[in-house]
Amino acid sequence: MHTLHLPGFTLEHFLEHYWQRQPLLIRRGFRHFEDPISPDELAGLACEEQVESRLVYRRDGRWQAEVGPFDSYERLGEREWCLIVQAANHWAPEVQALVEPFSFLPKWRLDDVMISYSTPDGGVGPHIDRYDVFICQGSGRRRWRVGARGNHREFAAHEALLHTDPFEPIIDEVLEAGDILYIPPGFPHDGVTLENAMSFSVGFRAKSACDMFSALADHLIDKELGNELLEDAGRPLHTQQGRIDGADFARIRAQLQSVLDNEKLLADMAGGYLSRTKCQLDLQALESPYEEHELAEALAGGALVRTGGLRCFYVDGTVEQGVCYVDGERIAFGPQGSSFVPVLCDHERLDGALLAPWLSQPAILAALTRWVNAGYWYLAD
Amino acid sequence: MHTLHLPGFTLEHFLEHYWQRQPLLIRRGFRHFEDPISPDELAGLACEEQVESRLVYRRDGRWQAEVGPFDSYERLGEREWCLIVQAANHWAPEVQALVEPFSFLPKWRLDDVMISYSTPDGGVGPHIDRYDVFICQGSGRRRWRVGARGNHREFAAHEALLHTDPFEPIIDEVLEAGDILYIPPGFPHDGVTLENAMSFSVGFRAKSACDMFSALADHLIDKELGNELLEDAGRPLHTQQGRIDGADFARIRAQLQSVLDNEKLLADMAGGYLSRTKCQLDLQALESPYEEHELAEALAGGALVRTGGLRCFYVDGTVEQGVCYVDGERIAFGPQGSSFVPVLCDHERLDGALLAPWLSQPAILAALTRWVNAGYWYLAD
Ligand SMILES: O=C(O)CCC(=O)C(=O)O
Ligand SMILES: O=C(O)CCC(=O)C(=O)O
Ligand SMILES: [Co+2]
Numbered sequence A, B: 001m002h003t004l005h006l007p008g009f010t011l012e013h014f015l016e017h018y019w020q021r022q023p024l025l026i027r028r029g030f031r032h033f034e035d036p037i038s039p040d041e042l043a044g045l046a047c048e049e050q051v052e053s054r055l056v057y058r059r060d061g062r063w064q065a066e067v068g069p070f071d072s073y074e075r076l077g078e079r080e081w082c083l084i085v086q087a088a089n090h091w092a093p094e095v096q097a098l099v100e101p102f103s104f105l106p107k108w109r110l111d112d113v114m115i116s117y118s119t120p121d122g123g124v125g126p127h128i129d130r131y132d133v134f135i136c137q138g139s140g141r142r143r144w145r146v147g148a149r150g151n152h153r154e155f156a157a158h159e160a161l162l163h164t165d166p167f168e169p170i171i172d173e174v175l176e177a178g179d180i181l182y183i184p185p186g187f188p189h190d191g192v193t194l195e196n197a198m199s200f201s202v203g204f205r206a207k208s209a210c211d212m213f214s215a216l217a218d219h220l221i222d223k224e225l226g227n228e229l230l231e232d233a234g235r236p237l238h239t240q241q242g243r244i245d246g247a248d249f250a251r252i253r254a255q256l257q258s259v260l261d262n263e264k265l266l267a268d269m270a271g272g273y274l275s276r277t278k279c280q281l282d283l284q285a286l287e288s289p290y291e292e293h294e295l296a297e298a299l300a301g302g303a304l305v306r307t308g309g310l311r312c313f314y315v316d317g318t319v320e321q322g323v324c325y326v327d328g329e330r331i332a333f334g335p336q337g338s339s340f341v342p343v344l345c346d347h348e349r350l351d352g353a354l355l356a357p358w359l360s361q362p363a364i365l366a367a368l369t370r371w372v373n374a375g376y377w378y379l380a381d
């Protein structure tokens, strides 16, 4: 278990002064930090079809980028390249554990843990992200520079690599094992490797209005909602053929507004959408599935662990109905499951004792059995 | 020019008591009515690739439906079939003229003019529409029955034919040339032909919230709007990992609400979306395009006619900026074009004299030239 050490101030102070506002170097944020996975294991992950990976390197001074899977790295030499694996927390519980120290932020804001392995002078180049990130330095050393927010030009250094112009640094420091660099959205940054290095980026995501409206439109279509047609009985005689007048425009607006005013519908949309993962999960369906009573027995002495990266949320507006959203799917246990849902969603690990009071509810035992059999949760050994 | 005669009451009375509320048979709604196009011309239209057409018939008592284009009708015999052409007003100005008598309703509510040619005992069968329609009887005779609104079962009588169960009629009448049957959404109806008949359905459409949200989502994507990410600087320490709490949910909601509160954005979305046609337009691009000054000269003694079915609107919230929406496209003439836009959009025919005051505005003359050259408007002969 990793513990986050802030430089002489509280998490509340961090949230008030730094989160989303200012970058911060947290020296020795993790004490005695050791890479949760090795460079070799990382290279192995990047050979897998289901894992999203990238190589970034320079060839004759020009930036190059390739997407995985990769079968060998020998051609790359010893310098000026880096290998990046997205959502590495989906594939290794030791990486998922890196997420825990950041639980002062809600899980719906978390994106994933991205890992990079880089060689001397390697890195992805100067760029700007739309996400908050905690870059945790593992083995090796890298020099990180962060610039101020501003109107930085962005351009494609390669078709798959968005860079920004050189910038004046407001942070320019060498990171060593256990150092953490927090960078809010919009701050240009560039990490250049001094000695072969592992960097663990715990990334947070936020959605745009555009994303949310697409999700809302999809939700209405999928769930066959909002199908009532606009009504205009009692309309007055219209005289200007081409005019969409104030009264008609108000009708159209009211039709849209009535959906936004539907709190349960919005809760279902937001819960469903935000609980969907961007990258594939490592779902290991059981070859010999549990019967419900068998799972109940196994849980007596055991515990359930959530598969890395599984997103599982509840929303105030629907939790009284025992509703949770698991990997995009809405499950309703009814009012008698309303206290179970926070237990399920708030903990990465569910000890048998924590679950025991709920296993007598058939809907809950059935859902747990289905999830364990499909690999969403697994029994701790 | 067709004139609508209501049975002893005003259009205001119709709008108050019938529109969207009750079906109404308007006997001799059109005096001296003659088919604007002949059955042969209709059959010809249904041979064209760009025209949407359907055949509905019975074979051994079973309903059949086929989509066009069709190359012959001989196989169908003399009874129990009908040919339907959608948006026939796009292809024949004489059919477009049928829309004029309904100009007490705004054009944005209009859908199209669908024409059916049916043989004895032919028809599409008992069904329910989501649209308001004025079915204008041409040559021949048909018996129309309309039932009350209610919970009518719907089922596929054929994969492309949605029917409803037999219903108790509240209207059961034989229609002859010039009779008009108005049917609001939701009322089951069935027309059975007595003598080879032409029926002209002037249909009105309305959108659902689901349609409008899809359009809004597309609009945001196309115009690259609403891309700012949700921000949560200053958030408090979070303790329940799986909870999307009230404050976060309020942020998500406010993000969506800010788009709905943007009147100009909604006006552009609605204007763009509602001005798009469902069926193809008959756009005859000119082989020798006009130069701007040539068009101005031609207009001195002439007139522009809008191609049948072209949708061209303005919205109160943006018309002061001289904005109009033509076939899905937003055009802004600026404040100095704000009085031109209603002239353009309110009239199917634009006499040279009506246009003259505007032709000295370069943006307006340029747009008209572009539209005439592309076939959106054409010079009347
Ligand atoms: O590790 C790297 O080189 C890239 C890290 C980074 O830029 C990030 O996590 O935002
Ligand atoms: O002409 C027909 O048979 C079908 C007309 C009809 O049902 C309609 O216009 O809604
Ligand atoms: Co970055």
Ligand SMILES: [Co+2]
Binding pocket: B127, B128, B129, B189
């Ligand atoms: Co109908």
